[in-house]
Amino acid sequence: MSVQHLKNRAAPGEPARKHTISVLVENRPGVLARVSGLFARRGYNIDSLAVCATEDPAVSRMTLVTQGDDRHLQQVVNQLDKLVDVITIMDHTDDDLIEREIALIKVRATVKNRSEIMQLATVFRADVVSIAPVEETMILEVTGDSAKVDAFLETLHTFSILELVRTGKIAMVRGIRDT
Amino acid sequence: MNGAEALVEALKREGVDYIFGISGGAALPIYDALSRPEAQSIRNLLVRHEQAAAHMAEGYAKATGRVGVCLATSGPGATNLVTGIADAVLDSVPIVAITGQVPTTAIGSDAFQESDIMGITMPIVKHSLQPRDPNDIPRMVKEAFYIARTGRPGPVLIDIPRDISQAQLRQFVYPDTVSLRGYHPERKTDLADIERAVELIKSAQKPVLYAGGGVVNTMAHEELRALAEKTDIPVTTTLMGRGAFPDRHPLSLNMLGMHGTAYANWAVRDCDLLIAVGVRFDDRVTGNLAKFAQNAKVIHVEVDPAEVHKNRAADVSLLADAKDALARLHDACPPLKHTEWRRQIGQWKEAHPLSYAKNGKLKPQYIMEALAALTDGDAILSTDVGQHQMWAAQYYPFKRPRQWLTSGGLGTMGFGLPAALGAKVGCPEQDVWLVTGDGSFQMMMQELATSVVYGIPVKIALFNNQSLGMVKQWQDLFYEKRYSGSLLSDVPNYKLLAEAYGLVGITVRTPEEVRPALELARKTQDRTVLIDFQHDPAEHVYPMIPGGLSVHEMRLQPRPGDPEWIEG
Numbered sequence: 001m002s003v004q005h006l007k008n009r010a011a012p013g014e015p016a017r018k019h020t021i022s023v024l025v026e027n028r029p030g031v032l033a034r035v036s037g038l039f040a041r042r043g044y045n046i047d048s049l050a051v052c053a054t055e056d057p058a059v060s061r062m063t064l065v066t067q068g069d070d071r072h073l074q075q076v077v078n079q080l081d082k083l084v085d086v087i088t089i090m091d092h093t094d095d096d097l098i099e100r101e102i103a104l105i106k107v108r109a110t111v112k113n114r115s116e117i118m119q120l121a122t123v124f125r126a127d128v129v130s131i132a133p134v135e136e137t138m139i140l141e142v143t144g145d146s147a148k149v150d151a152f153l154e155t156l157h158t159f160s161i162l163e164l165v166r167t168g169k170i171a172m173v174r175g176i177r178d179t
Numbered sequence: 180m181n182g183a184e185a186l187v188e189a190l191k192r193e194g195v196d197y198i199f200g201i202s203g204g205a206a207l208p209i210y211d212a213l214s215r216p217e218a219q220s221i222r223n224l225l226v227r228h229e230q231a232a233a234h235m236a237e238g239y240a241k242a243t244g245r246v247g248v249c250l251a252t253s254g255p256g257a258t259n260l261v262t263g264i265a266d267a268v269l270d271s272v273p274i275v276a277i278t279g280q281v282p283t284t285a286i287g288s289d290a291f292q293e294s295d296i297m298g299i300t301m302p303i304v305k306h307s308l309q310p311r312d313p314n315d316i317p318r319m320v321k322e323a324f325y326i327a328r329t330g331r332p333g334p335v336l337i338d339i340p341r342d343i344s345q346a347q348l349r350q351f352v353y354p355d356t357v358s359l360r361g362y363h364p365e366r367k368t369d370l371a372d373i374e375r376a377v378e379l380i381k382s383a384q385k386p387v388l389y390a391g392g393g394v395v396n397t398m399a400h401e402e403l404r405a406l407a408e409k410t411d412i413p414v415t416t417t418l419m420g421r422g423a424f425p426d427r428h429p430l431s432l433n434m435l436g437m438h439g440t441a442y443a444n445w446a447v448r449d450c451d452l453l454i455a456v457g458v459r460f461d462d463r464v465t466g467n468l469a470k471f472a473q474n475a476k477v478i479h480v481e482v483d484p485a486e487v488h489k490n491r492a493a494d495v496s497l498l499a500d501a502k503d504a505l506a507r508l509h510d511a512c513p514p515l516k517h518t519e520w521r522r523q524i525g526q527w528k529e530a531h532p533l534s535y536a537k538n539g540k541l542k543p544q545y546i547m548e549a550l551a552a553l554t555d556g557d558a559i560l561s562t563d564v565g566q567h568q569m570w571a572a573q574y575y576p577f578k579r580p581r582q583w584l585t586s587g588g589l590g591t592m593g594f595g596l597p598a599a600l601g602a603k604v605g606c607p608e609q610d611v612w613l614v615t616g617d618g619s620f621q622m623m624m625q626e627l628a629t630s631v632v633y634g635i636p637v638k639i640a641l642f643n644n645q646s647l648g649m650v651k652q653w654q655d656l657f658y659e660k661r662y663s664g665s666l667l668s669d670v671p672n673y674k675l676l677a678e679a680y681g682l683v684g685i686t687v688r689t690p691e692e693v694r695p696a697l698e699l700a701r702k703t704q705d706r707t708v709l710i711d712f713q714h715d716p717a718e719h720v721y722p723m724i725p726g727g728l729s730v731h732e733m734r735l736q737p738r739p740g741d742p743e744w745i746e747g
Binding site: 026030033041075086087 | 309359
């Protein structure tokens with residue numbers, strides 16, 4: 001369990017910021033409920049959550065983004081660590097990370113503005129994954145860190161966004177260190 | 180061997196000698212397995228309400244230090260355990276709660292007597308397990324007991340679907356060890372932290388030791404006493420820590436907090452170093468956190484990392500078992516003297532001891548004093564929740580850990596009688612007294628039957644003020660005596676109630692009757708004795724720090740002429 005480095009970080013009055021934590025859990029029924037329930041009853045917000053398999057079939061990974069000061073984060077980590085099904089918790093807030101989210105965006109695309117949307121997509125290296133000419137819709141897929149996905153959505157706001165589906169963030173530490 | 184028989188065999192391997200519970204459809208295979216000759220070393224006691232079963236398991240665990248076990252069927256049986264499980268998690272009591280469940284094929288179908296007890300109890304268990312294969316049962320039982328008793332103890336639930344109880348195992352294999360990669364309760368005291376703590380202790384002028392349930396759970400009382408004596412540091416205990424330090428010791432400050440002694444609260448107010456051991460800075464201790472021990476540095480010895488820096492930031496935290504950390508602190512600290520500090524505290528003790536108005540009426544504090552004198556502080560004391568609980572905590576001169584059974588965190592009225600019975604079962608050689616109130620007692624008084632049927636004699640001192648006394652006290656002080664929902668009236672007749680169960684009932688109305696009644700109860704060893712003490716119902720618990728306030732707003736026992744003085 002790797003909470004040791006947090007031990008003396010509880011300086012009050014530090015500003016709230018986003019924290020990315022990676023939680024390895026036993027792949028058992030009810031584990032997601034234990035983790036999400038803990039956040040709910042302790043009053044911690046989950047900004048995003050991604051649950052996935054790992055290279056070990058008995059272990060799942062949860063990548064969580066939560067907001068708060070360092071003391072808040074320490075409480076989150078300590079409480080999570082009390083769950084028997086939680087194997088390790090890594091705080092990646094200050095790590096050099098590769099972070100990715102995927103968004104699928106359905107926009108109103110008429111004959112007139114379709115090419116403009118596609119040009120914007122090219123700038124963000126987003127893919128056009130579906131076009132329905134009669135219904136005048138188009139689905140774009142963008143992959144990147146939160147800032148990039150946010151920026152793309154901001155750009156698309158001049159068009160009519162019909163639906164947005166966005167994953168939670170996943171993250172991996174660069175280099176040899178474990179995530 | 181089927182799943183239920185495997186469960187019973189596993190319980191035997193864990194050394195379980197008593198199970199408290201009630202059967203029902205989904206638990207029938209388990210009860211059937213308990214009836215076999217192989218299961219003779221386990222006595223299963225049929226109680227009258229599952230909540231009592233959980234509290235009995237708690238009382239057994241608190242008094243003996245071993246894991247208590249309760250058993251219920253699915254649905255309402257399981258949900259009736261919930262209050263007891265919640266009580267155990269807040270007070271760190273090691274119990275294993277076993278529930279029957281509808282068959283796996285019916286789970287999720289709203290079947291008869293189905294409740295999602297795994298889901299319901301998720302926020303109040305230390306861990307929970309539900310076997311879906313009978314071959315997992317031995318391992319899960321091993322894990323459950325290990326998790327319940329290690330680290331910060333707590334309740335573990337095992338929910339066993341009926342078809343799993345009935346299915347055959349390939350082979351019963353009981354594991355020797357537990358392998359849980361997400362659970363590592365063992366903590367080694369960091370020697371650098373010890374050094375930093377010793378530096379703080381050496382430089383402190385006005386240190387106070389603040390000891391709680393963690394000292395009791397690890398039986399670290401001798402280490403605590405050795406450290407306190409070597410360093411000449413006074414000790415105050417929390418409600419859960421009563422018995423961690425002998426109250427008749429000159430360094431004892433008795434209890435601190437909302438109804439703690441004035442001198443304990445003043446000592447904490449003025450101290451420059453607070454050595455917190457096995458405590459969690461609960462709001463009933465601290466009141467307004469910003470004003471709690473404002474000038475003190477804090478050393479926090481705690482086995483649960485989530486408690487450190489939670490409510491109060493620590494200058495030095497020792498993530499360790501209290502027993503180990505206290506022993507190391509004792510070895511590393513030089514002998515110290517705090518003459519001036521001790522003199523100051525001595526003055527406070529002399530000027531403001533615990534006190535009450537002696538006006539000829541039957542006072543609850545007098546009853547506690549008489550009980551303390553009669554038993555010389557040696558009895559196991561179980562309580563319920565409310566005024567009587569505070570008087571018991573204040574006035575009983577505790578000598579050792581595990582003689583004080585109370586519901587601190589959850590404040591569960593109804594805890595007392597079943598906990599007393601569970602303690603008596605676990606410690607048959609000791610006298611167990613229940614100090615209860617009429618409100619609390621009526622929540623679990625059906626368990627008098629359990630006392631009769633299994634011959635478990637306890638001594639019941641019922642503090643009868645015909646009201647929910649602590650609620651009424653708050654209404655007296657903060658709600659202009661509007662007694663909304665707090666008056667219970669004078670039913671039942673407790674003497675007749677006891678007699679209806681074949682027990683001894685006594686009614687006491689005057690101070691003169693107190694000692695003979697207590698003496699009779701002490702002498703009666705073959706059955707439970709219930710003494711209905713009809714004491715002055717107007718009595719309040721003092722000192723009192725109103726909720727959310729600080730020691731600066733502490734109210735002391737009123738004296739004649741004070742606005743809160745109640746005319747005798």
